[in-house]
Structures are given as C-alpha cells and as structure tokens.
Amino acid sequence: MNFRDALLVVLFFCASSLLSAEEIRVSLQLQPNQRDTFERIFQQFQVETGIKIVSVVETDLGYKRKVPLWLIERKDTPDVMFWSASQRLYLYAEKGLILPITELWDEQNYDELFSHVKTGVTLNGEVYAIPFAYYHWGLFFRKSMVEQFGGAPEDWESFIAVLTRMKKAGITPIGIGTRQNWPAAAWFDYINLRMNGLDFHLELLNGNVSFHDARVQNVLLEWKRLIDSQFYNEDHENYDWDGVLPFFYRNKMGFMLLGNFVASRWPVRDPLFEDIGFMPFPTINRGIPYYENAPTDVFMIPKSTTKVAEAKAFLRFMARADVQTTLNKDLGYLPPNREATVGEDRFIRDGAELISRAAGLAQYFDRDTPPAFDELATPLLADYISTGNIDALTEGLEAARITIFGLTPNPQDSQPVP
Known part of the structure; x- marks a missing residue:
C-alpha cells in the first residue's frame, strides 16, 4: 500500500469514527459574550468522553419562550437544558417533564458538595437538576x-x-x-x-x-x-x-x-x-x-430525551469542581461546588464574601x-x-x-x- 492509499484509509476511519460518535444537544441561555466560554468547556467534555455537544443558544426572552415548546409540546427538545432553580424548575418537575436524577445525586455523594443549594433543585424528595453557577x-x-x-x-x-x-x-x-x-x-x-x-x-x-x-x-x-x-x-x-x-x-x-x-x-x-x-x-x-x-443556574434532563446515559455523563462533568472553577471564573459567577475555587476578579471575591456571611439565600422574585x-x-x-x-x-x-x-x-x- 502506497502512502496515498494509507492516508485515504486513515481519513476514512477518522471520518467513520466522527460519524459514529455520540452527540447530544445542550440548550443555553446566554449573554452575547458568554458563548465561547461554554464552547471551551464543551470541547473538553468531548475530548474526555467522545460525546459531541451541539449547543442550542438563545438570549433571555427567546429562551424563556422556547422552554414550554421544548418541554410541553416536545418540539425539537434538547437532551440537556439550561434552566433556573426553585419555582421555575418545580413547574416542570411537577408536570413530570424533567427526569429525576436523585440516584445520580446519591451515587456521587453530591450532598457533600451542594447541600447549601440542594433545596432549589429538590421537589417532594426528588432531585431534578445540577447547580453549576450562581451569582450575587x-x-x-x-x-x-x-x-x-x-x-x-x-x-x-x-x-x-x-x-x-x-x-x-x-x-x-x-x-x-x-x-x-x-x-x-x-x-x-x-x-x-x-x-x-x-x-x-x-x-x-x-x-x-x-x-x-x-x-x-x-x-x-x-x-x-x-x-x-x-x-x-x-x-x-x-x-x-x-x-x-x-x-x-x-x-x-x-x-x-x-x-x-x-x-x-x-x-x-x-x-x-x-x-x-x-x-x-x-x-x-x-x-x-x-x-x-443568589439566583442559581442549573442543567436538567428533559424526560423525553432518548440519550439519558450521555445526558447524565454531561451532568456529572458539569458538577465537577475543576469544571465549575474554570467556567465560573470566565463567566464572572460563583461555583456552587464547595471544592471549586473562586476566581480572582474583585467583584467575584466580593460576592463570595457576601454569600458566605448570608444567613440564607433567595433566588430572586x-x-x-x-x-x-x-x-x-x-x-x-x-x-x-x-x-x-x-x-x-x-x-x-x-x-x-x-x-x-x-x-x-x-x-x-x-x-x-x-
């Protein structure tokens, strides 16, 4: 086999591998300059797991309009969705439209890392989302x-x-x-x-x-x-x-x-x-x-997804201290994971001090x-x-x-x- 034929074989197998790679769609509600930060994290996830992430990005109002369509009408629903803790999450959990992840939470001992924000993702004893960022x-x-x-x-x-x-x-x-x-x-x-x-x-x-x-x-x-x-x-x-x-x-x-x-x-x-x-x-x-x-941003899994294993792998990844450290440092937010490191930005440091002294946290009206x-x-x-x-x-x-x-x-x- 000459060099040209060998190269074609390598390219064929690389292409085949890419075509057969798992892929999940993740929705994001972002400020305009935040997308690159998430894309870098998503690329790291793909390198580690082989699962490609296709991001579905909307700004504030557009995203809020899409959520009912995705969850209730099940139109082109992503496999993992960005959302907010507390009542916004409970609304869809009560309707049975979000996958409970209590078993995952318990397996990973997340109470040790996230007990201070667990209330906002828990309804009737079931956990429904992973907190990955909050801000003061x-x-x-x-x-x-x-x-x-x-x-x-x-x-x-x-x-x-x-x-x-x-x-x-x-x-x-x-x-x-x-x-x-x-x-x-x-x-x-x-x-x-x-x-x-x-x-x-x-x-x-x-x-x-x-x-x-x-x-x-x-x-x-x-x-x-x-x-x-x-x-x-x-x-x-x-x-x-x-x-x-x-x-x-x-x-x-x-x-x-x-x-x-x-x-x-x-x-x-x-x-x-x-x-x-x-x-x-x-x-x-x-x-x-x-x-x-201190509004808390979370990732949740729609009940309708057929890629539960891949979606849970993504949630485990986003819960990690190193991932939350990197992501929130670039976003200018605070990492909920207790083992994560707060960024050096002075406003983030102010926020960390503010939240550490608080007797309790509200999510916002x-x-x-x-x-x-x-x-x-x-x-x-x-x-x-x-x-x-x-x-x-x-x-x-x-x-x-x-x-x-x-x-x-x-x-x-x-x-x-x-």
Missing part, C-alpha cells in the same frame, strides 16, 4: 462619586441621606431600566428581605400571606420614600436593564441594584473600571440577619414565585416606581395572589392597616 446581587456605584457624598452607606437611613445629597447636586441617585419589568422586583425583594427576613419573603411569594398584611405594607412604604423623593430616573420604562449603563459611566447616576451578570458589560480596559464599587444592600431592620439574592404569578406581579412592581401608588399596587398584587393561588378573598384583608 448588590449595589454598584462609582467610588469617587460616592466619596463626595459621604461614602458607601451601611444602613438604610444613611443610604437615603446619600441619595438625598446626590439629588440636590443634580445627579439621578438610582439608575434602573424596567422595559422588561424584572429589574424592579430586586427593590421589593431586598427591602422585604431586610425588613422581614427570608422565611416571610418565601411565604409571601408562594401565596401564603396577603399583600394587605401590615408587614408588606411597611415594605411598600419604605420603597415609596425612594419613589416620592424622585430618586429613580423618570424614564426608566424606556430602558432595558443595561440601557442606563452609559449614564452610570458618565457620573450621571449614583447607584444601580443589579446581579453580577453586569460584569459582562463592564468596560474592563477603561480606567473607569477601577472606579466601580460594590456594596451589599443596606441594613434596614437590625434584628434581621443578612439574606441575599421571578424564581421564588410561580411563573404565572410573576407574569402578573412584576409589571405592577415596575409601574409602582412611576406611580408610588400603594393602594393600586396592593390591590393588583392581592388580586393576582387570589387568582393564581386559587384563594377565596378575605374581606378583612381589604381593611386599612391600623
């Missing part, structure tokens, strides 16, 4: 600007005092973009967590407490102080969550309450990057421990409440920043609670709070 929330600000107005505040009254001084100086104290509504929910989440704690917060978001309750009304009153003082940008409904960043960069806005997904937008090669600071949401009720929002309630409630919260109308917000939220959770109205709930 807090207040971002320009350090040089805030120093001019008294420095980063730790408690609520000091925070309001700084905002007041900014307003008098002609600066918009709080920047927010609510075109997609959900950023407004962060303010409700944090004020409620700081005033009433995590257990009450989750009871409220699961329909077990009336929005007429005095504790909820007090939250709305504190939030109203910010609204009535005109601390938010008036045109917030015209901007996406990242649409106000140019104003922030130009010192026209003081604080932004965001998750560390904003790291994908920071101008890291610009000198102003070093001037961006981070702080926890300030204390309001000193008797309440610190609770933080739209993940801690059923999707049907979120769809009705979140636009009301965004509108509240414009109106400051407590009565309208309370009645709207309470009507949504009664409708979504199948409750009977209680006439006493509509009485004024004493």
Whole structure:
C-alpha cells in the first residue's frame, strides 16, 4: 500500500469514527459574550468522553419562550437544558417533564458538595437538576462619586441621606431600566428581605400571606420614600436593564441594584473600571440577619430525551469542581461546588464574601414565585416606581395572589392597616 492509499484509509476511519460518535444537544441561555466560554468547556467534555455537544443558544426572552415548546409540546427538545432553580424548575418537575436524577445525586455523594443549594433543585424528595453557577446581587456605584457624598452607606437611613445629597447636586441617585419589568422586583425583594427576613419573603411569594398584611405594607412604604423623593430616573420604562449603563459611566447616576451578570458589560480596559464599587444592600431592620439574592443556574434532563446515559455523563462533568472553577471564573459567577475555587476578579471575591456571611439565600422574585404569578406581579412592581401608588399596587398584587393561588378573598384583608 502506497502512502496515498494509507492516508485515504486513515481519513476514512477518522471520518467513520466522527460519524459514529455520540452527540447530544445542550440548550443555553446566554449573554452575547458568554458563548465561547461554554464552547471551551464543551470541547473538553468531548475530548474526555467522545460525546459531541451541539449547543442550542438563545438570549433571555427567546429562551424563556422556547422552554414550554421544548418541554410541553416536545418540539425539537434538547437532551440537556439550561434552566433556573426553585419555582421555575418545580413547574416542570411537577408536570413530570424533567427526569429525576436523585440516584445520580446519591451515587456521587453530591450532598457533600451542594447541600447549601440542594433545596432549589429538590421537589417532594426528588432531585431534578445540577447547580453549576450562581451569582450575587448588590449595589454598584462609582467610588469617587460616592466619596463626595459621604461614602458607601451601611444602613438604610444613611443610604437615603446619600441619595438625598446626590439629588440636590443634580445627579439621578438610582439608575434602573424596567422595559422588561424584572429589574424592579430586586427593590421589593431586598427591602422585604431586610425588613422581614427570608422565611416571610418565601411565604409571601408562594401565596401564603396577603399583600394587605401590615408587614408588606411597611415594605411598600419604605420603597415609596425612594419613589416620592424622585430618586429613580423618570424614564426608566424606556430602558432595558443595561440601557442606563452609559449614564452610570458618565457620573450621571449614583447607584444601580443589579446581579453580577453586569460584569459582562463592564468596560474592563477603561480606567473607569477601577472606579466601580460594590456594596451589599443596606441594613434596614437590625434584628434581621443578612439574606441575599443568589439566583442559581442549573442543567436538567428533559424526560423525553432518548440519550439519558450521555445526558447524565454531561451532568456529572458539569458538577465537577475543576469544571465549575474554570467556567465560573470566565463567566464572572460563583461555583456552587464547595471544592471549586473562586476566581480572582474583585467583584467575584466580593460576592463570595457576601454569600458566605448570608444567613440564607433567595433566588430572586421571578424564581421564588410561580411563573404565572410573576407574569402578573412584576409589571405592577415596575409601574409602582412611576406611580408610588400603594393602594393600586396592593390591590393588583392581592388580586393576582387570589387568582393564581386559587384563594377565596378575605374581606378583612381589604381593611386599612391600623
């Protein structure tokens, strides 16, 4: 056999091997600059296992529209799906559309590595997903600007005092973009967590407490102080969550309450990057421990897949400490695996410290409440920043609670709070 024939034989067998290689489709909900990070991890998985990954990528809203089609209508469903822990996961687990992975979880002793986030992937004793990333929330600000107005505040009254001084100086104290509504929910989440704690917060978001309750009304009153003082940008409904960043960069806005997904937008090669600071949401009720929002991203296996073994191999891979270390370092997130290493980025270090001191973690309003309630409630919260109308917000939220959770109205709930 001459060299040419030998080369053709080698190429034939290589091609045959590639054609016969196993392949799974994995869906991802990504920011535009995150795809390369995942593709590098997926390539490592293929090298180690021989299983090729075909990624199915969508941005935020497009992905959320696809999920029901994939899971309920089973149209072109991926073999593994990116999703969110807590209520978004439970919705499909309750319908029997996600494969339980409790046996895998127990075999791998994942309680030792993920017990702190297990609740968000467990329903009725069954585990349904692998947590692979989470990220912290807090207040971002320009350090040089805030120093001019008294420095980063730790408690609520000091925070309001700084905002007041900014307003008098002609600066918009709080920047927010609510075109997609959900950023407004962060303010409700944090004020409620700081005033009433995590257990009450989750009871409220699961329909077990009336929005007429005095504790909820007090939250709305504190939030109203910010609204009535005109601390938010008036045109917030015209901007996406990242649409106000140019104003922030130009010192026209003081604080932004965001998750560390904003790291994908920071101008890291610009000198102003070093001037961006981070702080926890300030204390309001000193008797309440610190609770933080830390939305958790997971991978789950649709019940309809025919490639269960390959999908489980992928989940085992994504649960590994080394994989989570590499992935989250590049994403700017935190690895849930306790044996993983946190990246050197200063905001990630801040987030790790924030979460380590937290007495408990919430997932975020739209993940801690059923999707049907979120769809009705979140636009009301965004509108509240414009109106400051407590009565309208309370009645709207309470009507949504009664409708979504199948409750009977209680006439006493509509009485004024004493």
